[in-house]
Amino acid sequence: MEEVDSFENNVPLEKPMECSDIDEDSEKIDAPPDVRICLVGGAATDESIQEAAKTFGVPIESTSDASEWVESPQYSTVFVLEEFSGRIFDTLKERGHRILGPTALKELALEKSPLPDNVRPQYSLAMKGVVACFTGFRKKEELAQLLAYVHHMGGSIRKDVGSKTTHLIASAVGGEKYQYASLFRLPIMSKEWVLNSWAMRTQVGYSATNFSAGDRLKPFHGTRVCFMGFPEAERKHMAEVLVENGGTPTDIEDPACSHIVVDESTTNTAPNELRSKANIVKAEWFWSSVQNEACVNEKDHQFQESVGRLTPRVSLGSASTPGSIRGRKRKRLRTAAARMLGSGPLTPTSPPLEPLKRRSSITDSSLLSCSGSFLDAPSHNELEETEAECTESPKKNLSARHQVFLEFLQTESNYVEILKTIMTLFKVPLEEMLDGEDQLLNATELRIIFGNLPPIYHAHCKMLESLRQASQTWTEEVSVGQIFLQYASDFEKAYPPFVNFFDTTREEIKKCDIAKPRFHAFLKARQTRPECGRQSLTELLIRPVQRLPSISLLLGDILKHTNKNNPDHNALEKALAAIREVMTHINEDKRKTEGQMALFDIFNVIVGCPPHLVSSHRTFIEKCEVMELSEGLSGRGDHLVLFLFSDVIEICKKRSKVFNSIKSPNTTVSSKLANQGKPYKHIKLMPLATIRKVIDIKETDDCHNVFALMCRSTQDLKEKLYSFTITDEEVDKLNWIRTLCRHTANNAYRADCDSFMATIDASLLDIETSDVGLGTLGKAFKFATRTRIKVGRALSFNKTPSKLKRAMSTMMSPFGSTTNLTPATQLAQMRLASCTNINELANASPPPPQYVAPMSVQPTRRSKHSSLSVASLRRL
Template sequence: MDRTCQASFECSVTSEHHPDETTSSTVSHATTTVGQSTCQGELRLCLVGALATDDEALGAAQKFKLSVVTSVDGLDYVYDATYWTYFVLADFDSAEYEELHKHTSRLIGKPALLDMAVGGESNKGTAVVGVAAVVAQPQLVLHTRAVYCHVMKSCVMVFTGFRKRNEVARLLKQIHFMGGSVKNEMSEKVTHLIAVTATGEKYQYAVTFGVPVMTHHWVNTAWAHRDDQGASAKKPEIMEQYKLGLFHNLRVVPVGFNADDTEVMKRLLGDSRGTCTTLSDPAVTHVVLDDGNVKEKPPDYPSKAYVVKGEWFWASIQMNACANESMYMFEDTNEKPAASGVVSPRGGSTTGSIGGVGGSIASSGGERGGGGLFSPATPRSRSRRRKRLRETMQQLASDDSPCTPGSQLTLPASKRRSSVADLISYMSGDGSFLEDSQHTPVCPLPSIKKTPLSPPNIDLRLLTYRQRVFHELVKTECNYVSILDTINKVIKEPLEDDSQPGGPMLDSQELRYIFGNLPPIHDVHTKMRNDFLYLSHNWKPDASIGQIVLNYSDDLEKAYPPFVNYFENVKEMLAKICHERPRFHAFLKIAQSKPECGRQSFQELLIRPVQRLPSMSLLLCDILKHTDKSHSDHSALSKALDKIKSVTMFINDNKRKTEAKLKLF
């Protein structure tokens, strides 16, 4: 049975009462609770077995200026109440350890003793002339359990995903012997998670809070180095070697992807310790569907497997950790949608709708009934209702563009305006809930001087052929500028963000090389689009299309050559970076899946500037063909077309010269 004693000594003592807490103090007296009964005595070290004749161990023990004794098995000192004895052994996998451990836990391995003996001597010999050197004394750490070495000192671990009790028991014992500790649940004190697979709640907690996730081989390797003085499992190179792969032990089935993407996914899975398998594999953990090509779940997928969208895979690669599956679950398009409606402040659901002739407002609870859109349920509900009504008025009053698909507001403009009038009349009537608040001004109709950012919604059959082709020119110009906007907002700006998870994917030089020549093109076409739109919304028979092009011809000639000249080099650079940096490749795949990109790859979007001027030239040629020679725009169109062709030829000549120079290097 363990006993508690009080010892007097001059070295620094650390008393460890908890597996994950250490309290250090430099004192002349220290008290450590080890058992239930107490007695007092001097602290003593006992070298057991082979260490009795080990000069290195004896020298280390004497540095603590304590009483040091030797023994064949240590049993003769276990119940000596005169001393509080710590037993030092050469090996914990020995008969001496097994026998002593039946009587006491005050057991220390030789590596731990040597480590504590030299712990404060690293500052020796660093004294400055005229200044007394401060040398820390050896620090004796008093543990409440047997500690063989300090390879895992201060490591606090949690296990997850293990099925075999014997394996966990063995790892737990080794961790304790190496000075570490184990907890049952994740908390802020946990320093490492030891996992079998890259999934589960504990894994997601570790990823979220930056806790390193390790394989059990990390513990095995640390134990293999238990006799190496100064060894530490927390060294970066060791941690990196035994870090859990982001798809560790996951068996993934890609479905609906093209051959190139499937090959890339297979390679990345292998590099990340995962396996690419088939649906016939009963151990499948994840079925990854390309939701752009696949609309239904495979009928024969394993019931226990996660069925996720392709974005889950690429997001995992980008963040270098397995993404949370719940955020990327695949849903069949033929599944019944959840019941729609407005959630009332009291938790009920209403089916309020706004629309219909005269702008009628329907609610399941009536205009003022409980639970309806206008029910005064909470003190803040009035302001929320007023905000919704103001937004409704603005939507009803908007004449800029036709309603988006799925919208209920599909009435002609005249009826929409009458709906606004009816709604305002309702709001200002007797008993309105707006009467007790400050008057809310009605938003005015949009100014007719403001040009919408889309072509007018008109019946092309009513237009002349010249107008129809111009309408197509405006439409393609709007689409082109939209693509340039997408490149800038969806791809360029996120890549420039230094705070992105995992750090920057491209350095500043690479960013300039890829995107540096796009801003001038974006700028000139944005201005040209705005002029085209203004003309299309304010069309006149004598409108001059050619003059708009001529106004920007010089800017086009300056903007395009730098981009076109190095386009092929940029393509090669992108292909190389995608192959070498999986995070960048994954980032582009995620961007491609966004609606703004229309499922087009970055390379497909990036080639649009190369194609724009030839496309524009064809449309201008068609407009010129259907413009009468007597028309005032005929001359301007001819000059504009010649200028565009001239710019194209200049770009091609410039490109050939640039390629010739590059070949010299």
């Protein structure tokens, strides 16, 4: 769109300085010593205005229409008006009097600044320090009004942009001034910025420099863009981004189409039916404009220029058919034809023919990366350099060992180029933006994404240089294995941090890509570069993960073709052992890292989890869902989850979905919000050192997947027995028990883990899984009972039961001993409700008859306590 560079061409102005007020800014008036402030109209009755006027220490006059002061000497009176329009304002301005708005008077008073010494009316100081330049406005009245607003808010105007210009106010994208502002990162504002600032003119202290994103001119404002050759999903995405940035999507037949964005990977030539005024640009222009928040110069991204660099009207080449391959083929055919004809060049414009070179046995298919992409394939220039290097040595009868070495050299060169692309196209530009206002990522995000890559890049650059030197002086005695061994220690240090935290890196890229539109545009723009091969940053960053296995295969191939008498044979074996050790080290570190990450994840889903569960020496092993059969932890029939760590077991209870938020009356709202959504509640943190036996209960018709833990801590005087049945279908009971025994033995520094395992019959512990309330009726009864207790407690006037009531409820519990009716005797003979004491188990003789207390109306339950015989105890 054509821009207007001169305000004189648009607005009839009496003074040339109004298009550029640099002379007016520097002009100072000679104010007389007897200056007065005259409050006009409503300003005369406003107490805040009167108080501000008093701070200047000059006489203050009040008038309704300023008629008696219009003829006063010039500059001697400073008039304060509430509105900068109407007859009074026009008259005072024509006579050259100084005019202030109430806001400017108050702001000058707060800053303790003197009265202004120029005749430009100032309503406020919202644009104080702003030096603006206008471009693209065609309506004279609109431009004149915007000029006046900027002046009234204390801003200055310049005709041309320059080093002192602070803002460009534009009505459309494009033009020399626009490109200058875009290049030097000047804020490009829309007319709404001036209008919105003027609407805030009565607010004291408002600054127009603190603008919002909506005040900027959007990068595609006024453009009509057609997308050509893109997949449907990508086209819709680009159209949405276009609308968000002020543009309008259109089709190729639209005569008002201003830009055509072409996907050069799928589009061979520009359409012939286009209008000449439409800019045909590559996709990089679109995404670079979004990233820079300004429409970049179309000349730098012209589609026709990119086609011209290749063969006109031909395919740009895809990932499966690189253009460099066709170029080499044509060159070889031309050279062969010239030799057969025994003549010189085929055409007068052809370059002199070079001697025919024999191609290396390394085919293009062998240069494919692990992902099957030709991104690892060398560029045309690199292939010519490699061929030139290879021709320095005799090409005839290349040994198989030499051929595999050349493949190793080529893939290493391609890999280093990929790392260099990541460093130069992504890392370095993002780091350069850190110090400016246009940063895309902060330092922490950059460190997470790229922090572990430079050591890998530097190590491979050094190894590539050594491989190239070996290629130039190649003999069969060159030690390839020794070259790798020189850098094996560097690889061992560099690769584990990158590989172990690659998932974190990938998630960070994904998070920033979604949350930061400008970073998303940066990635899209870089992805269109030929150096990236249309692969994303995440796809490029996975190459280091794949490289070590690839090197291992190549070294293995070289070893296969190396004679055992060759000194390099032993070095290659050591190199293979070293690279396998590095990969083993990486896998071990990755396992530890994943265990640490799992530990944090587990901690975050448990209500009331002890903070010391998170420890650097602790790793997560396995999870098992169970149902408690004893009464020692949560309650018989409760569903629990056992998280096995290297030294402890975290025992949790599955929380009810219905009563997830019901707490006691004194529970705070903040704790409810913090615990909302967590599926588990902490019950007990059991150290593996307290486990004496892991008991495998034999399978019967009434007992399935049952095991027990016999524990005793240093604070306990007696052993405790906890029994469970495994409800997780994916967990095998025997494997779980063996895993538990192995880690218990490791924690006790004992080699024989079988000593911690015992097997007994279910009848000895009186355990049956069938009598646990698993049916619908049992669950409903249990649910109703707990509901009654929780609701009753929530509605109770007594927040906490008294000690007497708690003591009596304990003594009169129907689940204790009821042999005697006296509370003292009953309490003395009661068993602990939370554990089973193995040392007090009865022998095989039948128990004495039990009598129910006559006052009890509670239903009786089957005994849940174990009754192991002495013989069974010895077997443990």
